[in-house]
Amino acid sequence: MNDCPSRCHLGDCLEVLATLPDESVDAIVTDPPYGLSFMGKRWDYDVPGSDIWAECLRVLKPGGYLLAFAGTRTQHRMAVRIEDAGFEIRDMIAWVYGSGFPKSLDVSKAIDKEAGIERTEVVSRYRARDFGLCSNNRLGSQDVEVAQKTVMQFAPATQSARQWQGWGTALKPAIEPITVARKPFRGTVADNVLAHGTGALNIDACRVASGSDHAERCASVVGLSSNRNGAVYGEWSRARTDSHHDSGRWPANLIHDGSPEVVCIFPDDKGFGSTARFFYCAKASRRDRNDGLPCGEAPAVSTNSTMRECEEADWPARNGNHHPTVKPTDLMAYLCRLVTPPGGVVLDPFMGSGSTGKAAVREGYRFIGIDREAEYVAIAEARIEAELAKSHAKRSSISQTQSADERLKQFDLFAEGGA
Template identity: 35%
Template sequence: MTAPYYSDDLVTLYHGDCIEVMRTLPDNSVHAVVTDPPYGLEFMGKGWDGADGFRRSLNAADAGRENAFGRASRTSPEYKAGRLFGEWCEVWAAEAFRILKPGGHILAFGGTRTWQRLAVAVEDSGFEIRDSIAWLYGSGFPKVKTVLKPAFEPIVVGRKPFSGTLTANVLANGTGAFDIEATRTAFANAADLAESTGKNQHAKFGTEPGQNNVYGDYSQTEMKDYDGSKGRWPTNVLLDDSQANELDAQTGISQSRIGKPRGAASGEGWGMTATGTEYDDAGGASRFFPTFHYEAKAPNTERPTVNGVQHPTVKPLELMRWLVRLVTPPGGTVLEPFAGSGTTLEACLIEGFDVIGIEREDAYLPLIMQRIKKPLQQSMFGDEFA
């Protein structure tokens, strides 16, 4: 078994190719995979993001093994880089699938030009594709004058199948469901909270026919209490400040209408309930989405530098904290096969999760160590921050 490059009570860091390292990790041993792999775009000419890096990884993984894809095809001039990227994604995703507990989720970032290969590879490796998350940001710029300005990155959401019911799997493995309570969208203010909770129907209802109005729940066998006071339900679109401001500029200010209850004529507030809980609240549409108040790309304070080396593709820390909370149970373990500068590892430490990281490139190991060795302290909300 590969010896860790570094290990303590919370972090295990391996130095090596992720496929080779993952093959030494036990089955059904982690709760979630949250990862930011190469996109197959040859970004800044980096070898780890191009065909040569993928061939190197696949050929090393095939050493002593039968190659189902045909090693010769990988070196032929007509072998498309996209096919090679997809093949490589399927191999590492298959290892992630094996290591995950039943019901465990994978969240994998992709590039807008190549994420279809990633999504197919994740599905072909055994995962159910459950959703996609779009991270919208405002700082992208076109590399040449003939392409569109990049403003979002997709995240593939997959889940390892499990047998039996979701409830039983959650109890047995801690996996299978999203942690909604840990990732709700905070209300803009007290009036926003009152307006939202006053109008929604996810409250207590009786057990007689017609008294349970929770959408999609027709059991009518027990009282339901869907407490939305902690924030709105998380969405599959994540915004930064610039995108939130743009959305509000386009939608304008929406305002609740007092005294126009359900049953009123069209255009007079149809859909509201005459309960006396309506509020004269106003706000832009961005309040319905998770909005991270940081620079759209990771700021310099989140880009460790050691001996003049920086990683070129660093995700914002708050974004990664939200993602690991979404799919990891309390006290769970996260696997990040592409540790990079260590953002996911730091996010896990702050959120109280164990984490296993793998990084192949020698130059980035000191960046990871700088992140995970810096002191953390408890925040007033019970989590940790640097």
């Protein structure tokens, strides 16, 4: 692992990027604003402009990759601006998950509300979990409380509202696209890799394990036995072209979270569509997002809170990391490995709470992060420092074990020589 400390910069990314030397960065892995006005946050009113991506292009080495998350509604604008800055669009990775919550307007209810008529007739009661509003209990305790909430459904009060019962305005979110772009270079890939260490993907480091561990993880999510998925993980899968390699299958442009909703989409008949073929990473857990940070045990909201109350709650009271869009460290580590040469420099111009930085130092890369919110920079620094401390402790333990092994070998050699 590289001992060079990470650098977290507070400031506007365009201004900070201007201070970085040309061709000084090996890869950019970032989760920029989606331009959706998420939770009314001022930093999310537009996707980054081409001027920012042009600066990213300048600091990247020739052939360096840019991986940028986006929202489904604004992915096209994100990709176009990246392309307009001079990048070559190479692919799009889809991160598929089952825990999205549909923010849809109930048209029928809106009609009654505009008419000034209150609904009073209860037609059904159900738990949020039964209605699919929360996909699994691996999320935070607040999410479990929402899932256990009893929801009452009221009958439309007017004829017009009854006509539009069941109509809404949005689908359930289940995918986040990741633009895969590369800085153009002259000559061949082979020449560029030899000259700069960039331009290629680290396929073997990101292969999808086809062994029992992944099989059991995916099977356990939906309550299946490994025997039922035997065709997926057995002889047939080992005969597949993309699983000949001992380290597993070729990485795909699809990643999933292992939730029941996602796993059940893929048929396990002969393994053609099995989730075992794709990298598995669930959304960020509370432990992951708060590692290295002080956080309270009290919930930020009560059991019967509305979604709006959840959004406006005092999250710092419960989560040390109160950034609203934290990505899981395992996912960011996988992406960093895919596009960064050993010991390389990873840049995140939209650092947020530092998930990319945490992942980068875990993988042994140097990291440069930028964010204009002081509270998030402080969180990022604490998370990255905690990860560095773990890595140093792990290396120290390995070093001590190796030293012990060396002493044992020397003792054995001494014994053999004296025999």
